[in-house]
Amino acid sequence: MFRIVLLLCAVSAFGQTKYPGVGKPAAADRVKAADKTVMADGRGLPAGKGNVETGRGLYKTHCAECHNEAGEGRDKQWPALVGGTGTLATKAAKKTVGSYWPYATTVWDTIARSMPYNNPGTLKADEVYAITAFVLHLNGIVPAGQELDEKSLPQVKMPNRDGFIPTVHPDVKAKR
Ligand code: HEC
Numbered sequence: 001m002f003r004i005v006l007l008l009c010a011v012s013a014f015g016q017t018k019y020p021g022v023g024k025p026a027a028a029d030r031v032k033a034a035d036k037t038v039m040a041d042g043r044g045l046p047a048g049k050g051n052v053e054t055g056r057g058l059y060k061t062h063c064a065e066c067h068n069e070a071g072e073g074r075d076k077q078w079p080a081l082v083g084g085t086g087t088l089a090t091k092a093a094k095k096t097v098g099s100y101w102p103y104a105t106t107v108w109d110t111i112a113r114s115m116p117y118n119n120p121g122t123l124k125a126d127e128v129y130a131i132t133a134f135v136l137h138l139n140g141i142v143p144a145g146q147e148l149d150e151k152s153l154p155q156v157k158m159p160n161r162d163g164f165i166p167t168v169h170p171d172v173k174a175k176r
Pocket residue numbers: 059062063064065066067077078079080081095096097107110111115116117118131135
């Protein structure tokens with residue numbers, strides 16, 4: 001038993017220092033593409049713009065295959081982006097962009113960073129503004145024809161904006 005434990009320690013120590021044959025340094029352009037931080041108040045958003053109508057077409061091409069034509073989701077695997085308003089306080093809470101997400105800027109960031117799921121990080125800033133506008137429109141949050149840019153997106157008031165309560169962490173000195 002003792003020998004097995006020693007052997008396991010040796011293997012993990014080796015693994016931590018060398019990773020033989022695994023991975024390669026990330027290329028500078030990939031690091032740059034991932035090195036973005038978009039804050040809830042819109043800081044970090046790139047310049048750009050897009051409207052609901054442009055977003056409708058882009059959504060059909062890049063998103064509908066999984067999230068369905070009107071954002072209702074498909075099967076259990078592909079989450080709904082629409083619906084669930086009024087369900088959060090029930091046992092059948094349905095959390096979607098429309099019912100749950102407090103900031104439109106986070107919708108932008110999520111789409112830019114991690115969607116399409118099978119090809120993330122490939123959409124241009126203008127395309128992400130347009131698709132975000134369309135997803136917000138599907139949720140009835142912005143009207144048809146709405147254009148969004150880096151100034152107007154943070155002004156969009158999400159239905160659940162006030163549904164979160166800041167927790168108290170006395171050891172964290174962050175400003176709220
Ligand atoms: C290949 C399937 C696929 C495609 C295409 C795709 N998504 Fe997704 N999307 C997913 C999956 C799976 C998740 C859940 C990921 C997770 O929970 O980590 C998700 C999650 C999301 C979420 C977060 C939902 C939530 O409330 O947690 C948003 C917003 C989103 N997708 C938007 C988009 C948009 C916009 C597009 C098109 C640009 C897109 N997705 C394309 C599969 C896909």
